[in-house]
Amino acid sequence: MGQTWESLLFAHWPVPAEELRRIVPAQLSLDIFDGQAWLGVTPFVVRGLRLRVTLPVPYLSSFPEINVRTYVTVADKPGIYFLSLDAARRLAVFGARRTYCLPYFHAAMTVGRSEAEVDYSSRRISSDGPQADFRARYGAEGATYRPTAGSLDHWLTERYCLYTIDERRRVWRGEIHHPPWALRPARAQIERNTMAEPYGVELIGEPLLHYAPCQDVALWPLARADESDG
Numbered sequence: 656m657g658q659t660w661e662s663l664l665f666a667h668w669p670v671p672a673e674e675l676r677r678i679v680p681a682q683l684s685l686d687i688f689d690g691q692a693w694l695g696v697t698p699f700v701v702r703g704l705r706l707r708v709t710l711p712v713p714y715l716s717s718f719p720e721i722n723v724r725t726y727v728t729v730a731d732k733p734g735i736y737f738l739s740l741d742a743a744r745r746l747a748v749f750g751a752r753r754t755y756c757l758p759y760f761h762a763a764m765t766v767g768r769s770e771a772e773v774d775y776s777s778r779r780i781s782s783d784g785p786q787a788d789f790r791a792r793y794g795a796e797g798a799t800y801r802p803t804a805g806s807l808d809h810w811l812t813e814r815y816c817l818y819t820i821d822e823r824r825r826v827w828r829g830e831i832h833h834p835p836w837a838l839r840p841a842r843a844q845i846e847r848n849t850m851a852e853p854y855g856v857e858l859i860g861e862p863l864l865h866y867a868p869c870q871d872v873a874l875w876p877l878a879r880a881d882e883s884d885g
Contacts, residue, residue, distance in 0.1 A: 663699035665865040686726035718744040719764040734816040760784040785853035790846040795866040797840035828880035841866035
């Protein structure tokens with residue numbers, strides 16, 4: 656599956672590892688940077704969603720999305736664990752739940768964009784999910800750069816797989832391919848953010864912010880991580 660992510664904000668908060676250990680499945684090892692665990696809230700816009708060797712379908716291929724994520728490892732391979740993902744297309748939510756076993760929810764979302772700023776709003780409306788809302792205005796503030804290997808910026812963003820757990824508690828990995836991130840420092844005025852509240856995690860203080868205008872991404876089908884890694 657291919658898609659392009661646009662107007663993406665990485666907003667990360669340091670959180671106590673024990674809070675994440677309580678909600679991340681035991682099969683996944685928490686990934687820690689210099690003794691600190693992190694949780695991210697990432698709003699963006701999907702463009703050109705398509706299966707391999709197919710063209711994007713108008714309307715269905717473009718929509719806002721926001722995810723809540725933290726970082727884990729399986730067999731020493733670092734990846735992303737999603738606590739939740741919200742999207743504005745009901746069909747995309749249905750497909751992702753079935754194909755990737757991910758906690759996707761339908762949300763009412765709006766995005767306004769200018770050269771200087773993104774005005775982003777999300778309100779979860781899925782009947783089978785806890786309420787979660789996000790409203791913010793954000794934009795780039797500073798020059799584009801490539802994160803240096805070993806830095807926190809690199810550790811947070813350069814992740815090339817996701818992990819998920821199925822109903823039988825088996826671990827699955829989905830490979831994610833994309834060019835290295837071209838990031839910019841960011842500013843954000845977050846008016847409302849209850850995305851982490853369903854998990855009992857309190858996001859305290861100002862987040863670490865990064866902005867990416869565009870990223871092309873390829874996602875591969877899930878494979879059993881526990882089997883392939885022995």
